[in-house]
Amino acid sequence: MSSLAGDPRTADSVELADFGLFDPAIQQCPHAYYAKMQHEAPVFETAMGDAPLYLITRYEDIVEVVRDTDTFSSEFDTSGYISSELAERMAQLYRSEGGYPRVRTMLTADPPAHTRFRRLISKAFTPKVIADLEPTIRDITVGLIEAMLAATSDGSSIDFVEAFAVPLPVTVIAKALNVPDDRLADFKRWSDASIAGIGTNISIEERLEAERDVIEYQKYFARQLELRETSPQDDLLTKLLHARIDRDQDGIEDSEVSDAPLNMAEMLSIIQQLLVAGNETTTKLLTETMRLLGEHPAQWQALQDDAARARAVVEEALRLSTPTQGMFRVVRKDTTVAGVEIPAGARVVVMYSAANRDPQVFDDPQSFCPERAGASSHLAFGRGIHFCVGAALSRLEGRVALEELSRRLSSFELDVANTYEYHPSFMLRGLKRLDLRLTGA
Ligand code: HEM
Numbered sequence: 001m002s003s004l005a006g007d008p009r010t011a012d013s014v015e016l017a018d019f020g021l022f023d024p025a026i027q028q029c030p031h032a033y034y035a036k037m038q039h040e041a042p043v044f045e046t047a048m049g050d051a052p053l054y055l056i057t058r059y060e061d062i063v064e065v066v067r068d069t070d071t072f073s074s075e076f077d078t079s080g081y082i083s084s085e086l087a088e089r090m091a092q093l094y095r096s097e098g099g100y101p102r103v104r105t106m107l108t109a110d111p112p113a114h115t116r117f118r119r120l121i122s123k124a125f126t127p128k129v130i131a132d133l134e135p136t137i138r139d140i141t142v143g144l145i146e147a148m149l150a151a152t153s154d155g156s157s158i159d160f161v162e163a164f165a166v167p168l169p170v171t172v173i174a175k176a177l178n179v180p181d182d183r184l185a186d187f188k189r190w191s192d193a194s195i196a197g198i199g200t201n202i203s204i205e206e207r208l209e210a211e212r213d214v215i216e217y218q219k220y221f222a223r224q225l226e227l228r229e230t231s232p233q234d235d236l237l238t239k240l241l242h243a244r245i246d247r248d249q250d251g252i253e254d255s256e257v258s259d260a261p262l263n264m265a266e267m268l269s270i271i272q273q274l275l276v277a278g279n280e281t282t283t284k285l286l287t288e289t290m291r292l293l294g295e296h297p298a299q300w301q302a303l304q305d306d307a308a309r310a311r312a313v314v315e316e317a318l319r320l321s322t323p324t325q326g327m328f329r330v331v332r333k334d335t336t337v338a339g340v341e342i343p344a345g346a347r348v349v350v351m352y353s354a355a356n357r358d359p360q361v362f363d364d365p366q367s368f369c370p371e372r373a374g375a376s377s378h379l380a381f382g383r384g385i386h387f388c389v390g391a392a393l394s395r396l397e398g399r400v401a402l403e404e405l406s407r408r409l410s411s412f413e414l415d416v417a418n419t420y421e422y423h424p425s426f427m428l429r430g431l432k433r434l435d436l437r438l439t440g441a
Helices: 024-028 031-040 059-067 084-097 113-124 127-131 134-151 160-165 167-176 181-194 204-230 236-242 264-295 297-305 307-321 391-408
Strands: 043-048 051-056 327-331 335-337 340-342 347-350 409-414 435-440
Touching: 043 340, 051 059, 059 335, 059 347, 084 204, 113 236, 113 264, 127 391, 134 160, 134 167, 134 391, 134 435, 160 167, 160 264, 167 181, 167 264, 167 391, 181 204, 181 264, 204 236, 204 264, 236 264, 264 297, 264 307, 264 391, 264 409, 297 307, 297 391, 307 391, 391 409
Parallel strands: 051 347
Antiparallel strands: 043 051, 327 347, 335 340, 409 435
């Protein structure tokens, strides 16, 4: 077996007995383990806290699991495991600080509630709203590239994560949510706080600190939504406020799907999801795309020769990077996946990152090959009713970023000092920094 992109190891050189979900060394590059699981234990039992956790790694099994929403529920906590002490202290904090209740919306809801949320968001976050963001995305992109070139005019290198991949999606989603420029730094802090507990093992104190920022976020957006009650604007927040289900027009026959408009706690949860799901993931995608292009100079050259290749490069980078490596599901009734019995109450993780390198679906899956057939059948955005709400937006950001980078840089190199260290999380995977040497066109 060939070695895995970004990892000198092969599936043959690792042992599943050594696998640990929270092992920082393994989180640096888990692909060899996932490849081995696909081969030897496609439903791999591990543990999270005291509870068993089943990792599902084959493409075909994952598609089956996410389709069967009766058996595999999305009513999980994104942090996976909340001890009773943490739950109690969080409840106390929300009471004392006047935070809004945390409610389940899209990502952590099942039908029929999920159906209602998706219908309502589709009224606000429309393809037109997204397409209309293109000029804004281009402006922000060009500004960031010019700033990077100015900062490196003395020949120094620059951290692409900090200088480009973080500010681009944050600024775009902030613009979409009409957040003024002077609140951008707060906006980024709230976004970071919202994902602090996802797939990581941080302490209770750190988690509570993050929740304080989340409450600050809630208060800011609650005020903005209240203001739009009386002074509507042409923005996403106003659209969310006024989103209504029309049973006939929306073709909803299921009487269990409520047509109630969104209440404040629900709107806050939805905006938080847009912010969380949109920022970190796109940052990680942009960074990994540049790493891949740096490692494959012929692909960079081909992109410079023909910017129309940007779309395909983004798809292939999504497949290989899979910023959302996996997602939880809670098993509602005893079931079997790939011959393995999984009891009701257990949690599973559908490992999208493993599926995206499944040799049954992708030829030579470890290689970066934007021209491969069927590249967009990857599961980086999930599949089925929870398919990513922001897929079109992040694809657009990725494409515009590549078009402008390939036009405005004559060349770039990965700095030799790079250590390629990833954030320690088994769920959200991305480089901490990526130092580049840039030459302007
Ligand atoms: C490269 C960027 C992105 C990646 C890799 C990504 C990945 C994903 C994945 C894998 C899911 C499915 C989760 C599941 O199966 O339960 C998902 C759902 C979701 N994503 Fe994204 N996402 C990205 C960007 C965005 C953006 C830009 C937004 C919003 C502005 C967004 C909003 C959401 C929301 C709200 C959901 C929940 C949908 C539901 O449960 O019905 N994502 N995303």
